[in-house]
Amino acid sequence: MKLLATLFIALIMTACASGESTSEEETIEITDAQNHPVQAPLSPEKLAVFDYALLDNIEALGFSDRVAVTSSNPKPAYLEDSYSDTPTAGTLHEVDLETTMSEEPDMALIATRSAESYSALSEYLPTADFSLTQESPFLSIKYNVSQLAKILQAEDTASDLLRDLDDQRQILQDEAADSGQKALMVLYNQDxxxxxxxxxxxxxxYDDFGFEAADPNIEDSNHGMQVSYEYLLEIDPDIIFVLDREAARSAGDEADSAFENHPLIENLSAKQSDEIHYLTPDAWYIGNGGLQAYQIMIDDISKALN
Structure with missing residues (x-):
């Protein structure tokens, strides 16, 4: 089966090559987030995109019509209209290479959940991995969007969008510092x-929006540190930000969260001072790394501070 798929892809590549003009395609060399040097086609017409944040950034830059194929996974609500009719090829975690190649993309863009497909895709297409690898979320967005903008020839637009977000971010940093509140970031998933x-x-x-950590001893981890309600009472943060995983998966909101149903919550300072805030689920959980998602994050934090 694998041999047949490989032969099918080879036939597609041969057919594509036979239809190309003899002139050499203009390219630009960029370095992706994993330090891969990528010889990318300049202003590609057809992109295979397997990441929510990349779909977000491509739309923000004005090129959603260039996405020729993406994953079948449910997308953040704010992206559904733009990509509802886009052909799909497998999932983020398991890209369907054969279907991808049948759409004849000029380039593949991946990140985080789809990063394991780099080897398979890069065998046939210029492929860039734009995972979040920098020192802070915003620095990752800044780097990835800047490199993507070089490919799409949209550097001025990218600079304007990044500058606007950074200005807002710095205002929030000052407000968070002035508040003196010690914060805790919580991911809630069915108790x-x-x-x-x-x-x-x-x-x-903490890293982008300037809150002091209520618990400075939490380990740097992609999956977080699992705790109990008793831990929350012991740390007793001034302000709690809650991201409900199930709401993220169902495009729900804070009304769907059972986080505050536990009786110990009533004893928390944050509960008593009305400082438990729910974050927009799909932006934080599945859109992380996107320009539009980041604007939603800024709006969430701004509401909490004001």
């Missing part, structure tokens, strides 16, 4: 609680 610290997957709260 399981994980907390995140500086440098973690949801370290935006």
């Amino acid at each position: 399981d609680i994980s907390v995140y610290g500086k440098g973690g997957r949801f370290g935006h709260i």
